[in-house]
Amino acid sequence: MNQPLPPPVVGPQRTLAEITVKGLLLGILLSVLLAAANAYIGLLVGMTVSASIPAAAASLGLLRLFRHATILENNMVQTAASAGESLVAGIIFTIPALVMMHAWHGYLYWPMVSIAMVGGVLGVAFTIPLRRALIVEARLGFPEGVATAEVLKTGGIETLRSGATADEERAPVQGFRMLIRSAALGGAYKLLESGLGLFAGGVSTVRSWIGGSYLFSGGITLSPALIGVGYIVGLNVAVLVFAGGVIGTLVGVPLNWILNRDALLLAAGLDQGQLLDGLSGQQWAAIAGAAWQKCRYIGVGAMMVGGLWSLVSLARPLAAGVQASLKAYQSRKSEIATAFPRTEADTPFSIVASVVLICVIPLYAIFYIAMTDYQYKVMIAGLMTLLMLVLGFLFASVAGYMAGLVGSSNNPISGVTIATVITSALILVSIMGKEGPAAVMGPIAVIYLAALICSSAAIAGDNMQDLKCGHLVGATPWRQQLFQVVGVAAAALVIPLILSVLDAGYGIGRPAPGGDPARFLSAPQAGLMMALAQGIFGQGIEWNFIYIGFILAALLILLDRVQERRGASFRFPVLAVAVGVYLPLGLSVPIFVGGVLAELVRRRARSLPADQARDQTNRGLLLASGLITGEALMGVCLALYVAFIGTPMPPAWFGGYSGLAALLLICLYLYRTTLSEGDG
Numbered sequence: 001m002n003q004p005l006p007p008p009v010v011g012p013q014r015t016l017a018e019i020t021v022k023g024l025l026l027g028i029l030l031s032v033l034l035a036a037a038n039a040y041i042g043l044l045v046g047m048t049v050s051a052s053i054p055a056a057a058a059s060l061g062l063l064r065l066f067r068h069a070t071i072l073e074n075n076m077v078q079t080a081a082s083a084g085e086s087l088v089a090g091i092i093f094t095i096p097a098l099v100m101m102h103a104w105h106g107y108l109y110w111p112m113v114s115i116a117m118v119g120g121v122l123g124v125a126f127t128i129p130l131r132r133a134l135i136v137e138a139r140l141g142f143p144e145g146v147a148t149a150e151v152l153k154t155g156g157i158e159t160l161r162s163g164a165t166a167d168e169e170r171a172p173v174q175g176f177r178m179l180i181r182s183a184a185l186g187g188a189y190k191l192l193e194s195g196l197g198l199f200a201g202g203v204s205t206v207r208s209w210i211g212g213s214y215l216f217s218g219g220i221t222l223s224p225a226l227i228g229v230g231y232i233v234g235l236n237v238a239v240l241v242f243a244g245g246v247i248g249t250l251v252g253v254p255l256n257w258i259l260n261r262d263a264l265l266l267a268a269g270l271d272q273g274q275l276l277d278g279l280s281g282q283q284w285a286a287i288a289g290a291a292w293q294k295c296r297y298i299g300v301g302a303m304m305v306g307g308l309w310s311l312v313s314l315a316r317p318l319a320a321g322v323q324a325s326l327k328a329y330q331s332r333k334s335e336i337a338t339a340f341p342r343t344e345a346d347t348p349f350s351i352v353a354s355v356v357l358i359c360v361i362p363l364y365a366i367f368y369i370a371m372t373d374y375q376y377k378v379m380i381a382g383l384m385t386l387l388m389l390v391l392g393f394l395f396a397s398v399a400g401y402m403a404g405l406v407g408s409s410n411n412p413i414s415g416v417t418i419a420t421v422i423t424s425a426l427i428l429v430s431i432m433g434k435e436g437p438a439a440v441m442g443p444i445a446v447i448y449l450a451a452l453i454c455s456s457a458a459i460a461g462d463n464m465q466d467l468k469c470g471h472l473v474g475a476t477p478w479r480q481q482l483f484q485v486v487g488v489a490a491a492a493l494v495i496p497l498i499l500s501v502l503d504a505g506y507g508i509g510r511p512a513p514g515g516d517p518a519r520f521l522s523a524p525q526a527g528l529m530m531a532l533a534q535g536i537f538g539q540g541i542e543w544n545f546i547y548i549g550f551i552l553a554a555l556l557i558l559l560d561r562v563q564e565r566r567g568a569s570f571r572f573p574v575l576a577v578a579v580g581v582y583l584p585l586g587l588s589v590p591i592f593v594g595g596v597l598a599e600l601v602r603r604r605a606r607s608l609p610a611d612q613a614r615d616q617t618n619r620g621l622l623l624a625s626g627l628i629t630g631e632a633l634m635g636v637c638l639a640l641y642v643a644f645i646g647t648p649m650p651p652a653w654f655g656g657y658s659g660l661a662a663l664l665l666i667c668l669y670l671y672r673t674t675l676s677e678g679d680g
Helices: 021-045 052-063 071-092 096-100 109-137 143-159 166-195 224-259 261-267 281-333 349-370 377-406 413-432 438-473 477-505 524-536 543-566 574-582 585-605 610-645 656-675
Strands: 202-209 214-221
Touching: 021 052, 021 071, 021 224, 021 477, 021 585, 021 610, 052 071, 052 143, 052 166, 052 438, 052 610, 071 109, 071 143, 071 438, 071 477, 096 438, 096 524, 109 349, 109 377, 109 438, 109 477, 143 438, 143 610, 166 224, 166 610, 166 656, 202 281, 202 656, 214 224, 214 281, 214 585, 224 261, 224 281, 224 574, 224 585, 224 610, 224 656, 261 281, 281 413, 281 524, 281 543, 281 574, 349 377, 349 438, 377 413, 377 438, 413 438, 413 524, 438 477, 438 524, 477 610, 524 574, 543 574, 585 610, 585 656, 610 656
Parallel strands: none
Antiparallel strands: 202 214
16 A cells, blocks of 8 residues: 655656646546546446546647647646546436436436536545645555556656657557547447447347246347446456346346245236246246346345445544644644645645635535425525535545545445435434425435535545646646646536436436337436435335345455455455446446456566556556447437437347447457557
């Protein structure tokens, strides 16, 4: 954890351009594009990945079109760009719940902008006091921040000295071209699959064996983006997500069918006295779907325990980090301001405190308006504002610390949001009760708070990663913090439009009217938040399956502690398995394949010199990020077409096996290009 810190690329005594007009405009543009891409992939699979590395590669490639672009300017661009990708995670994990529970009749623009803006700004403000403690003193790893710095150093060296080699001069162009090619490949696949209907989006089957006693259902979703997600999160997480899918589908569905046959027949719209021999394939699929809908609550229970365990396990190191940060600020007060180098100049604490105090006004207004005509809305709005300030700072600190330990892509943002939903719902139930208007307004207030805290925590983790990158390249912290806010503002203004388009084109949480029921975006976290909030307020929840999830989580925690004591690299984070249980098995299969590819590449890199291994790692991350970004942006474009033209996407001309063959070729391309020594 305590890694030695090398000197920054740009020393504190040097002054290079950081904030420029072209950097500002490029940062805003990339923030919007990456927000759109992450919205699609997050709603599809319930997982998001850090966009700092592709943002850095895109910045390096585009800024080379201008003269005198600096490494610090590129760093500012990726800082603003990655903010959009992170902020959208906080929104898509929560806000769709309001539409799914019919509290909203669509994705309301100004309420969403307000939630995203306030939550994002507070996420930046809450983590500014933690920068020195977690990055300088605790020296946490911050893997994405370090990797992004390596990309910037590789591509930005010609801005620091003359006499750069030809390979150094070509590095930014090669990285940018690689990113564009893989994005084009991912986008082309999505266009052929969804836009033109050349092949199906997946391969699936449902079979009944042993006279209908054993019900098997399985499949694979054909998606280059999910291959990319698996590649980025790595084999450990990919295996656990797949294991969760196996538990929920291959084990849970047949067991549920054996134990609850009559209830499942009823849920599938069939007569309980129906003879199994006469069931059609479509009816068996309906039974399997009903069984799986029940089993996914095992994932809900595991997420609840996993989220709470994340907080408990972080209590001691988090308290130490906050204490170290306060000591650092106290020591600064006793020293002359000019004694601090440029690379340690954070936003002044007085400004941070003022921003937090100013945010209290829109915070209160958000909750007050959300409670509409509820009798005690003045009191409830005040209570929720207080909870946001207290829990928001706590969970933002947790997210910042976890980003340092496991990275932004593996950061359990869902866990802290689940803890928020449970804590705030229990508090509100004790005050409001479960009867009458409280049963409706209580869950709404809980989801509003969850959206604000999830947005804050997501930005907090991203802010710390970016500040780590800035610390390594020699950026000025207060300028990065300012650009983080710029990225938040840019993304906040377009996220409601993106979600409205995706809902019209695919459907979020349910198929769009007249749309393909096999292609809607499941929004798993939002569905979970809705189930928890409404369940605690007495609207029904599958507690038996949730209790099984509790037991599963406890077993995983024990396994993880054993692995930790052994010093093993393979761990058992609960939330990865829980997400796998909650998602359809078909989504976890390509994620698993991507993780296997990443492991094969990592093993090949063991025999390489350190610089070649680093370059190979960066190539793989760029290619995987390109596949994600390309497919996701094409998905958004197709949703725009459906929303404005009104023509649904065509059915598949051929079966899924042709798409499977194409996906295997993309896997081969990812593997071989990553291992190549050039730009592929």
